[in-house]
Amino acid sequence: GAVVSQHPSRVICKSGTSVKIECRSLDFQATTMFWYRQFPKQSLMLMATSNEGSKATYEQGVEKDKFLINHASLTLSTLTVTSAHPEDSSFYICSAMTGTSFTDTQYFGPGTRLTVL
């Protein structure tokens, strides 16, 4: 089946530093990838939609200059949290789709736990 990986699975950083999270589709090409954020005991909140070769589309309230998304290839999207602060601590999850039709399934990565000290 379609597998999506994320790296790292867990990261701890100091306030003010930047952190890059990778999302890879291992056995399929993903035209579209999504980035979500999940707070404890809450649902996944979509942050942005990433399309290969074009700029990401951010959801309302998500700072695009803080959460930089790059979808440089059909198998890799990266999320960089710039100048991270403790309030950015969260669980970040990516998903990837095999196509662009609404009938295509989103496959989710295992998530990355970010802790900002």
Add this chain to the structure above:
Amino acid sequence: AQSVSQHNHHVILSEAASLELGCNYSYGGTVNLFWYVQYPGQHLQLLLKYFSGDPLVKGIKGFEAEFIKSKFSFNLRKPSVQWSDTAEYFCAVNPNTGTASKLTFGTGTRLQVTL
């Protein structure tokens, strides 16, 4: 904007009990509906999905869900749960626009199955 409500936050059942998890959505147009499951320490996996046709959808591991348009509901059911069904269950919806679009998730229901 669409929204999804899952009224049961935490459900505890004994093995072999029947399960029904509620999901209601708010959206004026045609939608696609999904149930995802997240087992402890694992990533989200698709249980089942509804796009059109028969409103009773069967998924993996014996789960099914029924789309009731008049009630804006898509409840998840399983006649007899197993200990291995202990997980977090998320209902999700996206507008049926023909192309890939974002999912809106409910807050999730934690199911705990006791032996």
